[in-house]
Amino acid sequence: MMHQGNWTCASCGKEITELPFEPRDTSNLNCRDCHQKNRGDRPERRERPQRQMYKGEWTCSECGNTITELPFEPRHTDGLKCRDCLHK
Ligand SMILES: [Zn+2]
Numbered sequence: 001m002m003h004q005g006n007w008t009c010a011s012c013g014k015e016i017t018e019l020p021f022e023p024r025d026t027s028n029l030n031c032r033d034c035h036q037k038n039r040g041d042r043p044e045r046r047e048r049p050q051r052q053m054y055k056g057e058w059t060c061s062e063c064g065n066t067i068t069e070l071p072f073e074p075r076h077t078d079g080l081k082c083r084d085c086l087h088k
């Protein structure tokens with residue numbers, strides 16, 4: 001579905017009358033040409049969803065280092081290993 005309206009391209013100033021989406025921010029719209037140009041400049045990188053890190057202060061049971069971040073919420077705080085020891 002196309003949304004009809006009267007917007008201005010932020011890059012070239014051309015009039016935009018149709019958009020494939022309803023713009024929320026009308027001050028930074030790009031016409032189809034500029035949109036494609038921008039896409040050509042920097043290919044869209046699909047970002048991997050970042051895994052949530054849990055912050056805290058734990059102690060590595062191997063080396064005694066302080067662990068401040070874990071990719072999971074630890075249920076048992078003893079027997080934790082820091083990243084270095086995990087990769088050993
Ligand atoms: Zn444009």
Ligand SMILES: [Zn+2]
Nearest residue numbers: 060063082085
């Ligand atoms: Zn360690």
